[in-house]
Amino acid sequence: MTGRQRDENPAGIDLPLDPLPGHSSRGRLERVLRRGEFAVTAELNPPDSANAQDVYERAKVFDGWVDGINAVDASGANCHMSSVGICALLTRMGYAPIMQISCRDRNRIAIQGDVLGAAAMGVSNILCLTGDGVQAGDQPGAKPVFDLDCMSLLETIRIMRDNAKFLSGRKLTTPPEVFLGAAINPFAPPYDFRPHRLGKKIAAGAQFVQSQYCFDVPMFRTYMERVRDLGYTEQCYVLCGVGPLASAKTAKWIRSNVPGIHIPDAVIKRLEGAADQKKEGKQIAIDIINEVKEIPGVSGIHVMAYRQEEYVAEIVDESGVLKGRRPWRREAGRDERMVADRLDHLLHDDPDQTPQNIVKEAAH
Secondary structure: OOOOOOOOOOOOOOOOOOOOOOOOOOOHHHHHHHOOOOEEEEEEOOOOOOOHHHHHHHHHOOOOOOOEEEEOOOHHHOOOOOHHHHHHHHHHOOOOEEEEEEOOOOOHHHHHHHHHHHHHOOOOEEEEEOOOOHHHOOOOOOOOOOOOOHHHHHHHHHHHHHHOEOOOOOEOOOOOOOEEEEEEOOOOOOHHHHHHHHHHHHHHOOOEEEEEEOOOHHHHHHHHHHHHHOOHHHOOEEEEEEOOOOOHHHHHHHHHHOOOOOOOHHHHHHHHOOOOHHHHHHHHHHHHHHHHOOOOOEEEEEEOOOOOHHHHHHHHHHHOOOOOOOOOOOOOOHHHHHHHHHHHHHHHHOOOOOHHHHHHHHHO
16 A cells, blocks of 8 residues: 555654544544444453563554454453553554553542543543452452442543543643443343443443444344434444354353353354364354344444454454455554665675664664
8 A cells, every 4th residue: 555544644653633523532443433334343462561562463463454452451350461551552553542441440540640641642542341350350369449430430531521621620731532432241131221221321421332242143133123222323333242262162161251241052052063163163253243244233343352363354354344445554664664675685695784783774
């Protein structure tokens, strides 16, 4: 691709886009959804590392296939690189992160500070979560905070953005320009209450939602019928959560040990009958996407492929969900290509030249 990419600031890929009327943020995800295009987001598995390259290697597999990358905030109450740290690295390279904020670990003072810091770094999307209890993780002796929950967190950030105020009432000189999201779970009881809970999140400030894994399309279709009847799809963008299952054994373990994930017997039997269960798990995800993308009111998918991130591009491509559209991808700048070409040439033609000297020469 040559020239300026779509939805990219010509002054630099790490810079926010120009503001548009009616938009809350200056990010790509909101633009894609407001244009009526079917959006694709994915989750980045956070590293247990202080190495930035570990984040970039994990983000690279999504290049050209997703409109936003979720930076997970200690999901399952297990510690990894922080969500705000991952977002800082991703925005530096032009990616569109969705910063998850869990209320479990920080009080309202810390959270409001993180929101301002993230917005200053170019984070345009925030997903508000209550968070799993500490007993679910590998450090159950940690002290839980839960000063806010997902509803009050949405309200807090909405007030900061729309009223330019902290919760204390103190004014902000520059409010955060962010697109607000939340999570939904149509597959957990009480089922009749779930559409109304979405309404409460919309009232609190949610503009988009990502659902828990969908393995039961009829159940999701019933949920969406009720959501449409209540008029919520006109107020909020719904992204359906999908993902591959590695095996029938994995599916059984998830169903028994991970609260809120519903996997029907038919899905497990299909995996058990497959010669290659991992390949079949990927095909199940593709088949589910092909069904849910036709449900009225569904604005996109959220692909969760834990430890199978390499499958995301294949799943998105083979499902045809993008309909020929190519989301933003990071392309090496002219100076990066010059250094890479020079490095390749000299390493082959002049084995005594060191990479450090090559980079120094290219800089002058």
